[in-house]
Amino acid sequence: MATKKKPPPPAEKLKEGEPNPESVVSTQEFVSPKGRKYTILRTNETDETDK
Amino acid sequence: MANRHIMRVALLAFSVFFMIGCGSSPTNETKPLPPTPPAVVAEAVLAPGTPILETKTFVSATSQMTYKIETVEDDREVELRNLPAGTRDVSPITASAAAGDSYMGTARKAAKLSIATAPTEPFADVKDLIATLPAHAAMVGHVPIIPTTAASNRVKEEKRNVNIKAFLYAASREDDNDFHLIVGRAPGASPAVYFTVELSGLPPTSSASFATLKAARDAFKAAFGSSLPGTAYDFYTPPIPVEIEGSLFFDMSHASGSRPGPSSLRPKMPVVWEVHPITKFVMEP
Numbered sequence: 130m131a132t133k134k135k136p137p138p139p140a141e142k143l144k145e146g147e148p149n150p151e152s153v154v155s156t157q158e159f160v161s162p163k164g165r166k167y168t169i170l171r172t173n174e175t176d177e178t179d180k
Numbered sequence: 181m182a183n184r185h186i187m188r189v190a191l192l193a194f195s196v197f198f199m200i201g202c203g204s205s206p207t208n209e210t211k212p213l214p215p216t217p218p219a220v221v222a223e224a225v226l227a228p229g230t231p232i233l234e235t236k237t238f239v240s241a242t243s244q245m246t247y248k249i250e251t252v253e254d255d256r257e258v259e260l261r262n263l264p265a266g267t268r269d270v271s272p273i274t275a276s277a278a279a280g281d282s283y284m285g286t287a288r289k290a291a292k293l294s295i296a297t298a299p300t301e302p303f304a305d306v307k308d309l310i311a312t313l314p315a316h317a318a319m320v321g322h323v324p325i326i327p328t329t330a331a332s333n334r335v336k337e338e339k340r341n342v343n344i345k346a347f348l349y350a351a352s353r354e355d356d357n358d359f360h361l362i363v364g365r366a367p368g369a370s371p372a373v374y375f376t377v378e379l380s381g382l383p384p385t386s387s388a389s390f391a392t393l394k395a396a397r398d399a400f401k402a403a404f405g406s407s408l409p410g411t412a413y414d415f416y417t418p419p420i421p422v423e424i425e426g427s428l429f430f431d432m433s434h435a436s437g438s439r440p441g442p443s444s445l446r447p448k449m450p451v452v453w454e455v456h457p458i459t460k461f462v463m464e465p
Contacts, residue, residue, distance in 0.1 A: 145372050146349050146364065148415045149444050159407045161420065163464045169407060170415040176354065176440040 148172045281397065283381030285356030287433045289330040292358075292456055293383040295392060296339040296427040303344045306365050306375045313453045319430045326432045340428045342455060345465070347419035349374060350442055351409040357381030359400060359409070361458075362445055367419055374445045376431075377424050380457035389457070396426075396461045403463040413442045425460035428453060 143149060152172040159167045283293060303309040314337045319326065326335055346363035353359050359379040364372060379397050383390050401408060431452040434440055441449050 143444060146367060146415075146419055147417060147444065148350070148413065148442055152443070153415075154412075157407060159404075159416070161464055162403055165464065167420060168417050170417060171410075172413045172415065172442065174352075174413045174442045175411055176352065176360065177438060 148174065280357055281382050281394075283357055283383060285354075285358070285381070286330045287328045288326075288332040288429075290333040291338065291429055292378075292380050293387065293389055293393070294334060294427070295389050295457065295459055296334060296341050298339050298341050298427075300341045300343050300425060303342055305369075306344060306346050306363060307369075307371075307373050309342060309344055310373065310375060310451055310453070313428070313451055314430075316435070316451065319432070320435050326430065328433050332432075334427070334429075338428050338430060341426065341459075342428060343423065343425045343460075344377075344455070345421075345423055346375075348416055348422045348463075349419045349445065350413045350415045352413045353409050353411055355411065358456075359397075360440065361422075361424075362413075362441060362449075363422065363424065364419065364445075364448075372448050374441070374449045375451070375454070376441065376449065377426065377455040377458055378429075379461065392459050393457050396458050399461045399463075400458075403461070415442070421464050423460070423462040423465040424455055424458055426455040426458040429456035430454075431456075 148170055149172075152174050153170050154173050155171045157169040157171065159169050161167065283289065285292070301312075319337065322335060322337075324335075326332060344363070347366060348361055349364050350362040351359060358381055361377045361379065362374050363377055364374040379400055380393055382394055382397065407414075431440075431454055434452050439446060439449065439452060
């Protein structure tokens with residue numbers, strides 16, 4: 130009986146609300162004025178310039 | 181796209197201008213142009229043999245002298261282009277290009293810098309706000325037409341103020357000095373939906389909206405401190421809870437063709453409606 134070969138998982142799955150991993154150029158920790166910690170993912174994605 | 185942008189910024193910052201009197205000048209004396217000091221972002225010396233990318237001429241309206249403007253490439257752009265793609269950290273250049281707070285754009289400037297006179301409608305979910313917005317086709321075919329000229333002011337459908345409890349997913353700073361904020365529903369909410377809200381660059385201090393827009397902008401800048409976004413998008417993980425207040429605006433400039441927003445969120449941004457300008461920004465309300 131032939132067995133189906135599973136496709137390989139994607140190297141990096143896109144997480145909801147996050148950027149394409151390829152666009153991230155650096156990361157930075159950010160602590161809000163209320164003391165909560167976040168990570169800033171800096172990307173190279175820009176918009177077309179507004180007029 | 182980012183590299184193209186960098187190159188343009190770099191060229192603006194490092195364009196070398198020469199004054200060469202031609203014909204009408206009594207002498208061919210070379211002297212520096214007198215730019216306004218705050219407008220000078222950098223100086224560079226033209227080395228002999230530097231390739232000229234572009235040459236223009238113009239005639240001074242006051243002295244009638246003819247000048248030649250020669251634009252050369254910024255050395256840093258050449259170095260940047262030669263770096264491997266993954267190591268091109270462009271933030272120092274792009275951040276300096278958008279250092280001011282004054283609004284520098286033109287499209288629908290009157291609407292973007294004005295605040296609607298209307299009661300504030302509260303929304304606890306971005307999706308609920310979007311459900312109240314007039315259809316895209318109705319706005320594109322609006323009667324009267326919505327022009328994209330600087331004088332284009334709010335139309336009836338845009339004369340609404342809203343207050344939204346949302347989450348900040350991404351932000352960038354545009355060349356017109358607007359901060360583009362992409363907000364959305366609570367993490368995990370299904371379906372995910374994102375929406376643009378903008379902190380406008382500031383109008384003249386004499387404008388009726390100046391104080392309100394400046395207060396909102398100052399609140400945003402104070403909240404992020406030294407971590408403000410540059411001209412490329414920053415993403416926040418986890419998304420930051422925010423409270424946004426402002427006037428509704430239909431982005432006629434992007435009603436057709438490519439839409440703004442980062443590529444990973446754009447497919448879930450169903451409208452080109454925005455809150456623009458933001459009149460109140462609260463981080464972690």
